[in-house]
Amino acid sequence: MLRTVLWIAAACAAVLVALGVSRSLHFDQATPAQAPAQKEAPPKPDEKVAAAAPAAAPQPKAQPKTPPTPEELQIQEDAAATGMTTPVQSDPERKD
């Protein structure tokens, strides 16, 4: 009898575990829940230097940029005057 009861108890425990696991997998949501964004710790000064160091791969020679023609320059000036609505990703001046 005791063995039977223990089997039942073990089965129930297994059901509970399975239920818990299924809840953690969020089967009822269309997309998996996103983990909260982890805030990155600021790098130490020496890490900043390392991050700023150029990669070891050889860099291709930069092509000399041809200056804009007067007409192109005028278009750029006029674009600035009509509102330079080209997107930027974030404040260019922001220093993190």
Add this chain to the structure above:
Amino acid sequence: MGSFGLRARVGRRLVLAAITPLVLVVSAQAQQPAAAPSATPPSANAPALPLPPPAVPPLTAEQAQTALAVLRAADQHGLQPAAYLPKGLTEDAALTPAQMAALADGLARYAHDIHVGRLAPARFPSLWAVRPAPYDPAPDLARALLEGRLQAWLDGLPPQYAGYYGLKTGLAHYRDLAAAGGWEPIASGPKLDLGVTDPRVVALRARLAVEDADVAVEGEEFDEALEAAVQRAQRRYGLKPDGVVGPGTLRELNQPVGQRVLQIIANMERWRWLPPTMPATRVQVNSGAAVVTLFQDDKPVMSMKAVSGRPGDETPMLASAIHSIVINPPWNVPVGIAQRELWPKERAHPGYFERNGYRVIPLEGGMSRLQQASGDHSALGRFKFDFDNPFAVYLHDTPAKGVFELFERQASHGCVRLEKPRALAEALLAGDATWTPEAIDAQLQTDKTVRVALPKDVPVFILYWTAFAGVDGQMQFRSDPYGWDHDLLVRVGVLGQGGKA
């Protein structure tokens, strides 16, 4: 039996102990409200209760510090930190519960103002028809706090456009200039130009040097280097770059630095009315500077001078989409223009209508309207670009090309006249197999009117900018021909009614 009874009781209790959590979990799940998909409409029988406002969770100490730092820097965006910061803040003391609540409230107001501006929808004049969508920052703020990304969320709130950040840099620079004393006005007097020797040249040099590091501050002689510096300044102010300091140039140079700061703040406010992203292909007009630019793939590919509405007939700010081009358009003269301007000419010089291609079209009730035939004399020229708007304005060609030589080109009745309408028409019709340049040529040989639907509508934005950063990053200013900078600053409370902007 005794031991069996004990075992049975123990067994029953073990079963109960094992099953109870299961029952509790199942019953708890049954009590939870079903998470309905957001797209599911509410049941027709269920009464539609207003949703409670989303609760903004309390800020953590770290979030409070982030919030304080951002609000203290609100002036970098032309906003006033005092409008958002809790009262009675001290440097080191911890925030009281009341201050924490006020901080969360101020943060939400800041988020609203920096994202869509400070002007309430009801306070927009009718001609300012570029308006932001209503924005309630509370749900986004709550989410950002819960997900621990307050700083990133706040960083994404200002307009993410190069033009806005150019103004932000300019605002910091002109505030620095103001803090350093700004500039002294140059005394009025006869014009200053090349070869002149005058004590006022010293003041002119000092004034120019504040904004232009290449100007030598010594010397009473107006030399070639100074002439070039005057021309650079004239370009920055949208004036004719003739190198001569006359009344117009003097007026712009003598605007106080504080005035320029206010001008930048007004323009930053307008940037917040734009949509968060712009269509890749678009036509943009600045009625304040009378310039038009065509963007394709988010890059400016064509620009031209324009003529915008004169003060009193201001070109409205609006967003719409060009759907068709009329080649050889007739001009259906608005009643007001006919009565105020054309009928008096006909009465003073009979035959004026006939000589200029106007015909009187009778209407019911004894009324009439005027129409000018298409052709070389048509006030709309050879091209008209149509887009829906409640102001009955459009972009069009003009036979009066001389106006494009002017530097202040606010001279129309509200429509926008284009310097190079043919080029714009060809660009918008590119890819249309029917309306090739040759077909347009053939149509222009006749005076026959034809409406050409664009293969795809092209968004058009008529905006009003009086301050912007040029290609070299230097600030450029225009003279606020409609007085809308001052109006805006009064409406958002930056200026009192008598203030100057």
